Amino acid sequence: MARSIYSEITPEILELASYCTQNGAIDPALYTKYDVKRGLRDINGNGVLTGLTDISEIRSHKIVDGQRVPCEGQLFYRGYNIEDLVRSMPADHSFGFEVTAYLLLFGELPTQQQLELFTSQLAFYRTLPTNFVRDIIMKAPSGDMMNTLARSVLTMYSYDDAPDDISVPNVLRQCIQLIAIFPLLSVYGYQAYRHYHDGHSLYIHQPKPELTTSENILRILRSNKKFTPLEAKVLDIALMLHAEHGGGNNSTFTTHVVTSSGTDTYSAIAAALGSLKGPKHGGxxxxxxxxxxxxxxxxxxxxxxxxxxxxxxxxxxxxxxxxxxxxxxxxxxxxxxxxxxxxxxxxxxxxxxxxxxxxxxxxxxxxxxxxxxxxxxxxxxxxxxxxxxxxxxxxxxxxxLDLPMELYTPIFACARIAGWSAHRIEELINAGKIIRPAYKAVHPEREFPTK
Incomplete structure (x- = not known):
């Protein structure tokens, strides 16, 4: 099969790329000279403080006699230790991820009535626009489900009557909808790809409103819709653990950066997905x-x-x-x-x-x-x-759990969308300046050549 013009690297491109390589390198010694915190981390790996958050906290050290001393790692969601949160879930069946998402979004553990209200909203929004699967997901399916997921998120902008409204109620509505449909976008994208590229049977199962997020993921993924209670429980715990991890991880920081520009929810979340796709992060x-x-x-x-x-x-x-x-x-x-x-x-x-x-x-x-x-x-x-x-x-x-490898990172995204949503809302509520760190120019000034 002939190579597509859209993927062909011509000899001319190779020549031009060599110019990039020759002229793009910066002397590593300059980073030390100007005390640049590469990766926004100092020489000891400590992150540069760029903001404040009330959503989660990572503890990896304690102060003893004025010195930082490493300790057993701890993770807190809204002040609650993640181990206590996981331990509080019933052994047989739970909406652990839903409880976690509520906690991250609203700052408190839900009462039973509040949890029922929240899960009913997730069930209400856990549906895609008419013909969305046919017109968007089935068209030009990608081998990378993260690209499919990002494209689908950006396309949801066109189905929203108020996509640019960044008031808290509207953004909350958008975020709850995205939390609800991420599993559908991910799994349906995978089903389309394996059908059109690998020749497998195509089946699009509908989610059930009474099931948890983890149960619905397993239900719509498997041809027989079957799963064991332990399978659903373990996936539920995995979603809880991946839902949030401080404001400084790459994709969450991306959410803050893009949100600070005042852009819409779909653009901010698509940018976070692009970050999470990277093998140094979600992959x-x-x-x-x-x-x-x-x-x-x-x-x-x-x-x-x-x-x-x-x-x-x-x-x-x-x-x-x-x-x-x-x-x-x-x-x-x-x-x-x-x-x-x-x-x-x-x-x-x-x-x-x-x-x-x-x-x-x-x-x-x-x-x-x-x-x-x-x-x-x-x-x-x-x-x-x-x-x-x-x-x-x-x-x-x-x-x-027999999850295909193509869905490993999208499942991560199905969890982390809860944290991204909380951080987007936090950034909007606190209405800070647009995030713009400094870069020092190191190229000397030159006279423009004359003929």
Whole structure:
């Protein structure tokens, strides 16, 4: 098949690109000279303070005798410890994600009446405009569901009679609608792609209003609409853990930046989706799963810790997997001793692995989680501790739930839309200045050439 003009890199483009490379590089020493906080983080990895938030808090250290001392990681939603929030959910069935979304949006835990009101609104808005699936999702389906999701979100602007109204009631209405339809946009986009590109049967199941978000995701994804209570519970917990993570993560900060310009909700959320798509952010759990697939082929005895350690050393030495020199799922920009979300994920991964007959694989994950920090500590100079992060377990959990890899990051988005919505509303309520950080120009002034 002939290459499309829209994807062809001509020799002329290659020549022009070489000019970009030659003239675009900045001397790394200049970043030190001007004390540039690259990545908005200082040399110790601490984030530069750019705003205030009342929505969530990440704790990775404590102050002892005036010094920052690393501690077990903690995550708080509106002041509540995430571990307490998860623990408060019923063991058999819960609207954990819905409770979490309510808490993030409105600042307080819902009463039963308030939860019923909120879930009824989610059910009311959990529908797409007439012919939206046919006219938008089925047309030119993309192999990347995040692009499909972003395109669908931007298109929703055209179906909104008040898309540019940024009053709190209207933005809240838009956000609740997006929280409700993100699972539909994600799963339907995947179904369209696998049908038109892979030749699979096409089925578009309708959600049921009485089901939770996690139950509806599993229902509309599977051909038989079936799922077990444990499957729904574990996915519900995963959505809770991914719903929010402070104002400084890349996609949430993007939400603040774009919202500060006064633009519409759909543009702000589409920008956040573009951020989350990046493999350094939302796509990390896919790398973990693929790394473990390679590990399972290379390591013959999953219980042999010496053999596992040798493989991990090969990863760091760029001799295994993608030869990037990384052990994926290890380390975090903020946490050092532990990621609280990973600790919760670990517990639920164990129970699900037993139901799915994958306890041996769970054992391998646990050994890697214990051995990798030691290997990294011996091979690399690090300024803070290293531990398993939430991506280390989420990919494994999603694989046990038979979620296709194409939906891993969109499922992340189905959770994080709750946090993005809360932060967008917070930015609008506090009506700050447009966010505009400084960049220092380092090119010397030149005289324009004369003939």
């Amino acid at each position: 990390a759990n896919i790398k973990v799963v693929r790394m473990f697939e390679d590990m399972k082929d290379q390591v013959k005895d999953w219980t042999d810790e010496d053999e596992i350690s040798r493989y991990l050393e090969r990863l760091l030495n760029k001799d295994a997997f993608d030869k990037a020199g990384l052990i994926y799922g290890m380390g975090h920009a903020v946490y050092s001793i532990s990621d609280p979300r990973a600790k919760i994920m670990e517990r639920f991964a164990e129970g699900l692995s037993e139901e799915k007959g994958r306890a041996d694989e769970y054992g391998l994950y646990m050994r890697v989680a214990r051995l990798a920090p030691k290997v990294i500590g011996e091979k690399r100079r690090i300024y803070k501790g290293v531990s398993a992060n939430v991506d280390f377990y989420s990919g494994f959990i999603y694989s046990m």
